Each structure stands twice: as C-alpha cells, then as structure tokens.
Amino acid sequence: MDNFRIIPVGALAVNCYLYFHADQKLLFIVDPGDDADLIISAAENYAFERAVILLTHAHVDHIGAVPEIARQLNVEFIYLNSGDVELYYSPDNHILPYLPPVANLPPVTSSWQLDYPQCIATPGHSPGGSCFYFPDQKLLISGDTLFAGSVGRTDLPGGSFATLEKSIREKLLTLPDDVTVYPGHGPRTSIKAEKCTNPYLT
DSSP states (O other): TTTTEEETTTTTTTTEEEEEEETTTEEEOOOOOHHHHHHHHHHSSSSSSSSEEEEEOOOOTTTTHHHHHHHHTOSEEEEOGGGGHHHHOOOOOOOTTTTTTOSSOOOOOOOOOOOSEEEEEEESSTOEEEEEEEGGGEEEETTHHHTEEEEOOOOOOOOOHHHHHHHHIIITSSSSSSEEESSSSSSEEHHHHHHHOOOOTT
C-alpha cells in the first residue's frame, strides 16, 4: 500500500508505522520510538494537512522520538491509553545504558477522538496496551501485544500474562482470519496464522 509504511527504528528495532488517510489528509504516526529524522523524512512523502501520534504503549523504546516528531510535524494530539500515562512520564522508564528516559515529553490524551481507525484496549504487556485496527484495509497494528509466533513479555512492571492472553483471545483472535497483523517488532503475520500456530495461544 502506498499509504502505509513500516520504519524500523532504534536499538531494539521498533516498527514505527505511517498510515496516510488521503481523504482526510491525515497522517497517523504509530510508535515513533527513535530516529526522528528518518520518520520525518518518510512523512514528508505524504501530502498531509494534519498529523497525530498513536502509541500502542509507553515503554521507552516506543516513545523516544515523540518530542521531536510532535514539534516538527505540528502534531494535533498524542493518544495513549490512560493505563500507561504514569509510565510515559516516569523517570524509571528506561533501559540503561542503551535507552535513557525520554526528556521533554509532550502531553498525551487518553480520550479517543477518532472515528478511524478503531482503538482496541489490550492490556497485559503493559496496563495501557492498545492496538489499532483499520478494518477496510484488514490491517491491525498490534504493538507488543501480539507477534508472529509469540506474544508480548509480561515480566516487566504492570505486566500480566493472564490479562494479555485474555486481551488477545477476546479482542484480537475474534477479528477476521485474513487480517494482517503488524507488530511492534519483527515481521508481519495474520490472525489466522496466530490462531493456528502461535504456541502461546494454541
């Protein structure tokens, strides 16, 4: 799709996603974790008039470029589920020595202001985990909730495998089988493939 781009960024190869809604001239920037210049350069290929940042969760590797992206692209708002707002601002949100806490983070909103895409709350990897579903494109951005052949780790503060499994089974595996899943790290997969082969779910 010309209106969809995957940009792996940062030391942990986070998949940052750009989705351009041409009719609305609206650019969605999902999980700008690092490499702001790279993301901005890619964004400039789209004739957008408005830009928003959507965060699947607030772990430091997914938010590193938020301040620069928000400033340079005049982002309208940054969405983050309320369960992760405390983590977003926490000085303990780091992976030292590789990823220090992110400085000068702009405010976020936990009020969903969009008719499109659909925001699906999927706690488990973190309390405020979210996925973003574009039904007309059969496309799901799953963050660190669901991966190809795996699921998000739950050994970090606020994680819960029981909660994560419930989120995936009740909210993601109920989507159509032919939905393509684009995770926070690694290759894409599909709902059908994960139903049939994911060892954490079969």
